Amino acid sequence: MAGNSYGTLYKVTTFGESHGEALGGIIDGCPSGIELDFEAIEVEMARRKPGQSAIVTQRKEPDAVQFLSGIFEGKTTGTPIGFIIPNTNQKSDDYSHIKDNYRPSHADYVYDQKYGFRDYRGGGRSSARETASRVVAGAIAKQMLPEIKINAYVSSVGPIHLETPYQDLDFSKIESNPVRCPDEKSAAIMEEYIRDIRKQGDTVGGIVSCVIQNVPVGLGEPVFDKLHAELGKAMLSINAVKGFEYGSGFSGSEMKGSQHNDLYNPDGTTQTNLSGGIQGGISNGMDIYFRVAFKPVATIMQTQDSLDNKGNITPMTGKGRHDPCVVPRAVPIVEAMAAIVLADFYLINKTY
Numbered sequence: 412m413a414g415n416s417y418g419t420l421y422k423v424t425t426f427g428e429s430h431g432e433a434l435g436g437i438i439d440g441c442p443s444g445i446e447l448d449f450e451a452i453e454v455e456m457a458r459r460k461p462g463q464s465a466i467v468t469q470r471k472e473p474d475a476v477q478f479l480s481g482i483f484e485g486k487t488t489g490t491p492i493g494f495i496i497p498n499t500n501q502k503s504d505d506y507s508h509i510k511d512n513y514r515p516s517h518a519d520y521v522y523d524q525k526y527g528f529r530d531y532r533g534g535g536r537s538s539a540r541e542t543a544s545r546v547v548a549g550a551i552a553k554q555m556l557p558e559i560k561i562n563a564y565v566s567s568v569g570p571i572h573l574e575t576p577y578q579d580l581d582f583s584k585i586e587s588n589p590v591r592c593p594d595e596k597s598a599a600i601m602e603e604y605i606r607d608i609r610k611q612g613d614t615v616g617g618i619v620s621c622v623i624q625n626v627p628v629g630l631g632e633p634v635f636d637k638l639h640a641e642l643g644k645a646m647l648s649i650n651a652v653k654g655f656e657y658g659s660g661f662s663g664s665e666m667k668g669s670q671h672n673d674l675y676n677p678d679g680t681t682q683t684n685l686s687g688g689i690q691g692g693i694s695n696g697m698d699i700y701f702r703v704a705f706k707p708v709a710t711i712m713q714t715q716d717s718l719d720n721k722g723n724i725t726p727m728t729g730k731g732r733h734d735p736c737v738v739p740r741a742v743p744i745v746e747a748m749a750a751i752v753l754a755d756f757y758l759i760n761k762t763y
Contacts, residue, residue, distance in 0.1 A: 412526070412536065417645065417648070417751065418440070418751060418754075418755045419755055419759060420440045420755055420758035420759055420762075421438070421439075421440045421441065421552065421555075421751060421754040421755040421757075421758050422438070422439040422440050422755075423436060423437075423438055423439075423544075423545065423548040423751055424436060424437045424439070425541055425544035425545065426544075427495075427496075427498075427536075427541070427544070428530055428532070428533075428535040428536055428538065429498070429530075429532065429533030429534055429535060429538030429540040429541075430498065430530070430532035430533045430535070431498060431535075432497065432498060433495040433496060433497045433498055434495065434496045434498065434540065434541065434543050434544050435493070435494055435495035435496060435544060436493075436494055436544035436545075436547060436548060437491050437492065437493050438481070438491065438492040438494075438547075438548050438551060439491045440758060441481065441487050441489070441492055441551060441555070442487065442489060442555065442758075443486070443487055443488050443489030444486055444487065444489075445486060445487040445551075445554060445555060446485055446486050447482065447485060447486065447487065447551065447554060448554060449485075451550060451553075451554065452476060452547065452550040452551070453475075453476075455546050455547075455549070455550040455553075455743050455746075455747070456474045456475075456476060456496075456543065456546055456547070456550075457474070458546075458586070458740075458742065458743040459474070459542065459543060459546045459740055459743045459744060460472055460473070460474040460543070460740075461734075461740070463589070463740075464589035464739070465589070465606070466589050466590070466602060466605045466606060466609070466735065466736065466739065467589075467734050467735075467739060467740055468733050468734045472498065472499060473499065474496055474543055475496070475497070476494050476495075476496055476547055477494060477495050477496070477497070478492065478493070478494045479493040479494060479495065480492060480493040481493060487551075492551070494544075494547055496543050496544065496547070498540075508727065508730060509531050509717075509727065510531050511719050511720050511721075512717045512718070512719045512720075512725065512727055513717055513718045513719070513720070514709060514710060514717060514727070514729075515709065515715055515716075515717060516706075516709040517534065517537070517709050517710070518534060518537035519531070519534070520718065522535075522537060523720065537650070538650075539650040539651065539737070541650075542649065542650065542744045542747075545744060545747050545748060545751070546743055546744060546747045548747065548751055549743075549744075549746060549747020549748060549749075549750040549751050550747065550750075552747070552750035552751050552753070552754035553746075553750045555754050555757070556750070556753055556754060556757060558625050559623060559624070559625050559626055559750075559753060560623070560624040560625055561621065561622075561623050561746045561749050561750055561753075562582040562585065562621070562622050562623075562624075562746070563585075563619050563620065563621040563622075563742045563743070563745040563746045563749070564580070564582070564585045564591055564592060564593050564619070564620055564621075564742060565590050565591050565592045565598075565601065565617060565618070565619055565620075565738045565739060565742060566592070566617075566618050566619065566620040566702065567617050567618040568590065568601040568604055568605060568615060568616075568617040568736055568738060569604060569608070569615040569616065569617065569736075571597065571600055571601050571604055572618075573592060573594050573597045575594055577620065577622050577700060580593045580594065581593055582622075585742070588602065589602060589739060590602050590605070590738075590739050591738075591739045591742045601617075605735055605736045608735050608736065609735035611713075612711055612712030612713045612729075613707075613711050613712075613713065613735070614707040614708040614709075614710070614711055614733070614734070614735050614736060615707050615735065615736050616651075616653075616704070616705050616706045616707045616736070616737075616738070617704075617705055617736060617737075617738035618702050618703065618704050618705070618738070619702070619703045619705065619738055619741050619742055619745045620700065620701070620702050620703075621700065621701055621702075621703070621745050621746065621749055622698055622699070622700045623688070623698065623699040623700070623749060623753070624698050626688060626694045626696065626698075626699055626753070627694065627696065628679075628693075628694060628695055628696040629693060629694060629760055630693065630694040630753060630756040630757065630760060631689065631692045631693040631694055631756055632692065632693075632756075632759065633691060633692050633693065634692070636692070637689070637691075637692025637693075638689050638692055638693060638694055638699075638752075638756060639657050639658075639687070639689045639692060639701075640692065641752050641755075641756070642655070642657065642699075642701060642749065642752050643655045643657075645748040645749070645751065645752050646701070646703045646745065646748060648748070649703070649741065649744055649745070649748060650737075651705045651706050651708065651737050651741075652703055652704065652705055652706075653704050653705065653706045654702075654703070654704035655701065655702070655703055655704070656701060656702050657687040657689065657699070657700065657701035657702075658684070658685055658686050658687020658688070658689070658700070658701075659671060659685040659686075659687070660687075660701075660702065663685060666685075671685050672685075673685055673686050673690075673697075679695075679696065680696065680697060681695070681697055684697045684698060684700075687699055687700055687701065688700065703741075703745055705737050705738050705741055707736075708733055708734050708735065708736070708737055710729040710733045711729050712728065712729050712730075713728065713729070714726050714727065714728045715727060715728075
């Protein structure tokens with residue numbers, strides 16, 4: 412299986428399966444001399460880990476990171492940073508009923524067809540548990556770029572949308588509720604909706620919005636390595652993501668150029684920011700903002716038809732511990748991938 416690495420200079424490789432001994436990763440290219448705040452890394456991991464509230468999967472994992480290399484006396488050494496995250500709460504028997512069955516909208520069928528083998532325990536490598544390693548790499552990337560502020564939050568759950576512009580939101584409230592929506596009224600409605608969906612044995616999707624502030628001018632490479640192209644690739648690599656838009660996004664297609672153009676101020680800033688902080692694939696110093704759409708989790712606690720490995724259509728009911736809505740736990744993953752992209756371009760910029 413190829414495709415387990417991301418990045419050019421700040422390069423992250425992840426390994427491990429949902430129900431294996433451990434997940435882990437190697438971060439190559441991290442500069443030396445960065446004094447790491449390990450508590451901050453733990454906070455990021457706690458935001459992603461399962462079992463943190465009543466509206467997420469109840470799998471209990473401490474997600475404690477064990478660093479194996481690349482750090483000495485609390486500082487990065489410039490050598491590869493190796494780490495593992497032990498799995499401590501596997502319940503592989505929860506998946507014995509799908510040993511010979513392909514779950515609808517999961518990776519089961521395509522993995523089996525491509526590799527001639529699949530780890531049916533929690534989806535193996537296709538499990539969203541793989542993203543724990545990304546959060547470690549993203550937490551370190553954030554500490555490489557302390558001036559840049561990255562804030563992601565839940566802006567919709569199913570049909571419930573937060574319409575407030577991000578400029579009017581208090582990002583300090585993102586962690587004040589289990590949904591991770593900075594608007595308390597909307598968060599309460601979203602939470603109740605997720606609870607109701609869970610009672611039905613169903614799941615629901617949603618949108619995570621992200622705002623990146625204090626980005627210097629000049630990150631991103633024209634043509635194929637545009638900043639927004641890499642952000643899009645990074646976000647679309649996250650499990651369950653179905654869409655990505657930045658700046659005005661799809662709504663910009665309905666506007667006239669006279670409405671959409673961001674006119675300049677004398678200092679190079681712009682009067683509006685429909686470009687989303689990126690022009691010509693390069694950051695322009697304005698806020699970068701984008702939205703990431705997540706589908707409903709595929710495993711539902713209802714009976715649906717599935718396909719077995721003999722070609723038979725058979726009924727199957729989901730079992731195990733699953734998120735009724737993935738977006739609350741996806742918030743730190745979106746931030747982590749954004750940080751990895753920016754750290755990579757930051758280092759590329761230093762080569763000029």
